[in-house]
Amino acid sequence: MNYLLGVDVGTSSTKSVLLAESGEVVAIGQKAYDFDTPHPGWAEQDPEVWWDAAKDTIQQVLHISQVNPKHIRGIGFSGQMHGPVFLDRAGNSLRPAIIWADQRSAQECQKIYEIVGKEGLYRTVCNPVDSGFMAATLLWIKTHEPETYKQIQTLLLPKDYVKYRLTEALVTDPSDAGGTSLYDVRNLRWSTEMTEWLALSEEMFPEVKNAIDVVGTVSPKAARETGLAAGTPVVNGGNDQTMGALASGAVKEGPVMLVIGTGGTLFTTVDSVVVDQELRMHTYPHCVPNKWHLLGAILAGGFCFKWFRNVLSPTQPYSYEEMTQEAAKIAPGAEGAIFLPYLAGERTPHMDSFARGVMFGVTVRHTRAHLIRAIMEGVVFAMRDCLEIFKQLQVIPEKIFASGGGSLNPTWRQIQADILGLPLITIQTPEKSATGAAMIAGIGTSIFSSFDEACQRSVSLGEEICPIAEHTTRYEGYYQFYRSLYPKLQESFVEVFQLTSR
CATH class of the missing domain: 3.30.420.40 (ATPase, nucleotide binding domain)
Structure with a gap:
């Protein structure tokens, strides 16, 4: 029997689901946590909390199911949207991630609307800007924590950080990139116009690949930490909304x-x-x-x-x-x-x-x-x-x-x-988002021949x-x-x- 693993990096918990190729969920792992509010209206999470929770929940499903890790044919990811993780040149997190619920960047949102305007946002990224979105958060970091900003080498979304720890791949997908207010969702590319208007370096943004693309494999180090088999294919995945939609x-x-x-x-x-x-x-x-x-x-x-x-x-x-x-x-x-x-x-x-x-x-x-x-x-x-x-x-x-x-x-x-x-x-x-992540892993690794087959088996x-x-x-x-x-x-x-x- 082949199995698929889905990991959902949520706001209040991380969940892992082990899905049989028949579509049956055979094990679920969950680890809860909170976000920090160091000031009123702020919302932050240490990315290490996500990685620890991912390791814990993966070990839970392996223990519950007693499945041989070598029989897991693919791993997919889902996660909360909008909030950036800030990595330095060595791939280390520079500070806690500023997540979607954060409200500190209201003034930066106003500044973006003054610079770009509604028409500019409509034409370039098709979306509004709000506090907690990467665009406004980056401007806040640039203004209030300039030393941190200077050290940023790569920006990732929450699920992509855990995926990075598993594979060392610095990559995101279109659905999560779309939630940054910096991505051209019509043409599926980072918006050069937005980065130029806001004086941001496009080099910070990760490569964007399709949700169903295999983007790496479990590294030997991550295999030791999680109990997974080294070399297991990892599929890109998507934001928690698209993964939940797939599982629905x-x-x-x-x-x-x-x-x-x-x-x-x-x-x-x-x-x-x-x-x-x-x-x-x-x-x-x-x-x-x-x-x-x-x-x-x-x-x-x-x-x-x-x-x-x-x-x-x-x-x-x-x-x-x-x-x-x-x-x-x-x-x-x-x-x-x-x-x-x-x-x-x-x-x-x-x-x-x-x-x-x-x-x-x-x-x-x-x-x-x-x-x-x-x-x-x-x-x-x-x-x-x-x-x-x-x-x-x-x-x-x-x-x-x-x-x-x-x-x-x-x-x-x-x-x-x-x-x-x-x-x-x-x-x-x-656990729809985590199950959707497992389903996308099955599509990306051809365990499922199509989205329709994945839904017929699993929904x-x-x-x-x-x-x-x-x-x-x-x-x-x-x-x-x-x-x-x-x-x-x-x-x-x-x-x-x-x-x-x-």
Whole structure:
């Protein structure tokens, strides 16, 4: 039996999945960690934490499965997007990686818009710039840590750093490069115009190869550290969204993939480059050659749920199941309590690092259960914002493939179907991004003959949840009111930021 290994370098954990060529997941390893916040709004991770977690989880799956490492025919990678790892000439990390959740570079974002403008971004990289993206982070490093900037030899994305430690290859793929706001996603190359406008050295950027390309093999040193067989082929892989889409079967036009995890994303495949001229969402290359994907992203999805749980019960356990059981007793609309889930700023559609969370319309009638329900609905209203932009771009979804923590609970699943107004199908494929990474390894090493064969063997679909017409109608009014709140509060968000920054 042949096996494939997928490694997903996430924000809160690294996961490894061992996949049999039959498509069955035979072992899963996971190691959790946190990110550091040395200052308010900062988010950093030591790349060594990722490598240690990758080694640990690979050893876990080898131990659990008792598979001979020589029977692993390929290894693929998935990972969190946007945040650069800074390597010196010796290949050592110069400082902690500044990850996607970091908000320190708001001024640098403004500077980029002043230099390049929306039209320039639309024409060159097809995407907005936000805090936590490589473009803005590099400018921040150049201004605030010039000595570090001078020593940078190579920039990598998180998954690519772990891949580098495994193979010594300095390479990324189009889907991850697209998330830097420095990559021309139409022509699949680093944007010379952007690097010239921002006075950045293009020599820092790694070579870009296709997601399905074999980019190296496990080095003898890495084999000793992980337990893998030296010489095992390593396939490039892609960002966690494309790998999750692959493991969900969302590799063709039509379905939309909804993931509510720490943040939240809405993903759909397109056969040609579709770009929002207002730059409210992202257009990135897919892991499937000659395809792209549209991505709407919110910064706080399930994180809102976790935050509120910790507020309610900082010392004693209060389970998510208990919370959702309470919310299930409340009618749609939470009796007028409306939650804006902007706890960490917001991306789609506002691209506003100053945005803040709001619980609006609370009265003495509202209970804890109402507020829990309002948070669940507010997160899905934010995802509806993304869906509306898809429709404006003439990308009309047929159904929703749902995954992430938000798909595990029946109450939240029904809220999603009702607010989005589409049938929702749960994806039962375990650990989708890591499984997708294993699938891409199988495609790249010809264990699977095609993307279709990989999906047929590996993707597992669950139940279909249909929207309840009465709920959908009720939610429409609440959603329109939800949409009206941000424009009224936008200036207030900046004012409160200035107050707290004094």
